[in-house]
Amino acid sequence: MNPNKEQTLLNIQKIRSEFPILNRKVNGNPLVYFDNAASSQKPRIVLDAIDEYYKNHNANVHRGIHTLSQEATVMMENSREKIRNFINAKEACEVIFTRGTTESINLVAYSMEPLLKPEDEIIITEIEHHSNIVPWQIVCKRTGAKLKYIPLKDDCTLDIEKLDELLNENTKLVAVNQVSNALGVVNPIDVIIEKAHKAGAWVLIDAAQSAPHIAIDVQKMDCDFLAFSGHKMYAPTGVGMLYGKQEILNQLAPFHGGGEMIKEVWMDHSTYERLPFKFEAGTPNIEANIVLGTAIDFIDSIGMDVIHQHEHEILEYTRKRLLELDEVIVYGKDAELSGAVSFNLNLPGVHPSDVGMILDKKGIAVRTGHHCTQPIMRRLGVKGTVRASFTVFNTTEEVDRLIDAVKLSIRMLG
Ligand SMILES: Cc1ncc(COP(=O)(O)O)c(C=O)c1O
Numbered sequence: 001m002n003p004n005k006e007q008t009l010l011n012i013q014k015i016r017s018e019f020p021i022l023n024r025k026v027n028g029n030p031l032v033y034f035d036n037a038a039s040s041q042k043p044r045i046v047l048d049a050i051d052e053y054y055k056n057h058n059a060n061v062h063r064g065i066h067t068l069s070q071e072a073t074v075m076m077e078n079s080r081e082k083i084r085n086f087i088n089a090k091e092a093c094e095v096i097f098t099r100g101t102t103e104s105i106n107l108v109a110y111s112m113e114p115l116l117k118p119e120d121e122i123i124i125t126e127i128e129h130h131s132n133i134v135p136w137q138i139v140c141k142r143t144g145a146k147l148k149y150i151p152l153k154d155d156c157t158l159d160i161e162k163l164d165e166l167l168n169e170n171t172k173l174v175a176v177n178q179v180s181n182a183l184g185v186v187n188p189i190d191v192i193i194e195k196a197h198k199a200g201a202w203v204l205i206d207a208a209q210s211a212p213h214i215a216i217d218v219q220k221m222d223c224d225f226l227a228f229s230g231h232k233m234y235a236p237t238g239v240g241m242l243y244g245k246q247e248i249l250n251q252l253a254p255f256h257g258g259g260e261m262i263k264e265v266w267m268d269h270s271t272y273e274r275l276p277f278k279f280e281a282g283t284p285n286i287e288a289n290i291v292l293g294t295a296i297d298f299i300d301s302i303g304m305d306v307i308h309q310h311e312h313e314i315l316e317y318t319r320k321r322l323l324e325l326d327e328v329i330v331y332g333k334d335a336e337l338s339g340a341v342s343f344n345l346n347l348p349g350v351h352p353s354d355v356g357m358i359l360d361k362k363g364i365a366v367r368t369g370h371h372c373t374q375p376i377m378r379r380l381g382v383k384g385t386v387r388a389s390f391t392v393f394n395t396t397e398e399v400d401r402l403i404d405a406v407k408l409s410i411r412m413l414g
Pocket of ligand 1: 103129229
């Protein structure tokens, strides 16, 4: 790869100047932020939008007759429309504001509970984040439904052939991530959606690691649910969204009860609001819901295809440089990867956190540990990995610094 190619795609220095945190030094070195899969840094436009909201518009939404409340309501509903457009949902009422991917998946799991019978089955995969495992374990335990897993092959890709054996007329839902947070592996969601639909099952896509990097079109995908978190795509923490097909969301029970989600409340019963409000009980995270729209404006100002292409080049350069080192194991080394690459030093007694600490001394932020994916770690026979994950502002020079620090780790720990 030509390390200068990125210059032809985007003005990297201009983009870097949008992120004030990149002026920071860590342990005397300019910060290299390769922990974007855990949480992204925030561009100035997002920081300014938070400030602007609280300085000029702050009020509760939907209920107020006064000007500030109406302004805040319009801003939040404009943001919902931006999200609708971002994922190409048919209707804005199919976009539900949540606290993030975890809450979105829990919403579906708990709201499906009344529909589940003991003979029903849910299929997930061995490559899920805990937030796409535990809610299904809990709901299956409460209903008697069975939880089944698509296994992972030795090359770190899903054994998709096994899906045919797992699916049957009792399968109610298949839930899978589009991109693995632990390994960066891209899963064949097109095939999964097609097979699941043939069997009559709904499909939930965990897009926490794809939404920041890959253009999403829920109508083209034909998924029934899709979830992502704002904080992984330039927005603040505590905001995310759940997309659901309108006709399916209408079949689900409310998740939380309270204000906003009701039409009428009587002493002995209540009636519920139309979508999306039926699933948005209580005062929402108004500022973050609004600013998620600003984060989408930031993405749109560069273009998702340009972002994807740039990050892909950084990732492929990292994979190539890591594979040049004999002491490094790269997980999913031949798989299609997006956004992240996961590795370990093949040296006795070395824990990923040992490497993470040496990298931190050099100002390089990576994630080490099990990445909330303990079943994958068990499958790989490791306690954890070192994960470098990328964003629009990363450069090949930063990757070179990572490789130098990995070489230093090999010398120090070997
Ligand atoms: C694939 C995947 N799913 C779900 C989550 C949970 O996201 P959140 O903690 O923002 O709810 C994450 C977070 O790392 C993730 O990477």
